[in-house]
Amino acid sequence: MTSVVKGNLNQGAGQAFAFDATIDLLTPTALTVIANRRRWKLKITDIRATLHRVPVEVPLLKEPIVTAVLFVTVETDKGVTGNGLTRGSARFGMKEFINREVAPFLQGKNPLETERIWQMLFKQFNPRAQTGMWSSAVSAVDIALWDIKGKHYREPVWRLLGGAQNPVPAYVTFGLKQYSKEQLIEVAGQLVKQGETRLKMVVAVDPENPKVDAARVAAVREAVGADVELMIDANYLFSFNRALELCKLVEPYRITWFEEPVYQNDAALLADLRRHTSIPLAAGQNEGHRFRHRELIANHAIDIAQPNVCSVGGYTEAVKVAA
Template sequence: MKIKDIRASLHTTSIEIPLLEGRVSGYGREEQKLFVVCEVETDEGITGIGLTGHFLAHSVVAALEKHFLPVVRDMDPRDLEAIHQRVFAKLNPRAMTGTVSMALSCLDIALWDIQGKHAGRSVAQLLGAARDHAPAYVTFGFPQYDREQLAEAARLHVRNGFSALKSVVAVDKGGWREDAARVRVIREAVGDDVDIMIDANYLFNPVEAKMLCRAIEDCNITWFEEPLQQNDARALADLRRSTRIPLAAGQMEGHRWRLRELVEKQAVDILQPNVTYCGGYTEARKAAHLAQTYNMPIANGGGWPLFNMHMMAGLMNGWIVEWHLGMVSVGESIFVDPPRPENGVIRIPDAPGLGLTVDRDGLKETRVEG
């Protein structure tokens, strides 16, 4: 079997957020408008699909079609180590991240989809088949909510079967004090038996993060995700020593060496390799195995649950999938009847590969030219 073509395209969508009127531009934050889809075609007629997010999306499309395809054309899509080795040698000998990592992620996901379809096994099974399911948490706490809406949205998702919720912090004009108040609103709304996570998306400096941690330590937070600017491993380790709240990070890191730094510096309690950004399943699996040697769980941050659920189910230390409402909306737009959590648990489809059926009309309707 040989790789014959890579077709990459830009797409966009808007989402509906519960309790807010109308649709919200982008699928999470205002800048999250674009995403990239690639399809890899083989000479045996098996096609795989991959996806990555909005960062420099036009460049990712060009990288896949103009640079990656000439490097991997006619290689066997199952020879994943050989493909990654050639990509590093030809396109990334200095181990950079950014566009090259996202393009590699998109390609690698599609290759695992092909491999699973050829073998008649799901990607989760190929990764190790630790489980056929994974728990899910819902990322619901968008900054567009006022406090009253935030509380009602939290109760809504608990009624819908979720027992773990995540909210965004570090974006309110009121600063960490308003964040602390919003966290307390969520805790009061859902009681003590629901997990609450918070995510700063790299936006706090160390002092602000420490102040917020101090203010909410009695709220029993399950984890504080990517609290610090630049994902600074040294500063994260310092913050981790100063708080009882577990720290999680790694979702936007572009390869195993950046993820290794978080582990070796004891900067996090939970590692978050995301297959759509770090180099795909091939690279994420290496980070997950590293975490295993430190008795550390991996969890899905950075969204794209339909892809990351295979990591969480397939690997021994896989934990929980992020049911990010914006990225879920993307999946609903481009796939036919994709899996959904029931009572807070998502099950891996019985179908081989990713287990996803492409909605050709959805791809066409969401496509952005140029």
């Protein structure tokens, strides 16, 4: 038995292809098409956002550092469940937004259509392309949808995103503000003994006095030697002048990059700072979507882009930044 079939097949992830072909409905090819169409039909049945406080044990500190996390669970009619998370100061607002607005809006939608869902959320709830709370909340939902997609297709998310192209070196963030200079030296030494070769320390201990940070950086560099890579991160707490002052003070210590050195990742200020220092600049982990990253890149403001899937809009938006 043969039949002429015309139409569109939804492939998931918001993609579709048109077909116009004569197929034998009894052939394996036809059966595969039918089976795949069934596989693509999942429905979201529930979305829940909850708040959690996660204690993180840190070497040498008596008390753990408590991190507030928003956790999202997405359930489907096929029993496949996805989980996502994000952070942010507006976590109570994000929780209500997801539970009261996003959850009913996505009820019955196909969680495999990640691109389509992302665009729907953007048009429905963020027509003015704002960042901040919206982007962080959608990030958690999008991550959960990709979790479902990976479980459904029985593939790791990294492979669904296209697969690894090049190895990316890992580093350890260790230089917390809570550490004294002596504790910094001790922890850095422990990490190097464990085989770590890339360390990042937090700066802007006193945003008005970069000399404090410079002394801490100098102490760590002396302790770990010249072969260990050392990065610094101000979490955009410096003014331009203070950031430039710190750059000049620590340039002799071979800093791999200076992360988020100025207020609000101001692209113009970052570009100016980049022209006045030999230290590579990095930013992006707190930016809400690809347009902010485009601004940083177009202004030649950074050497390293750092999209964070927990704030940029999830994997769906992060791959656009990477592209």
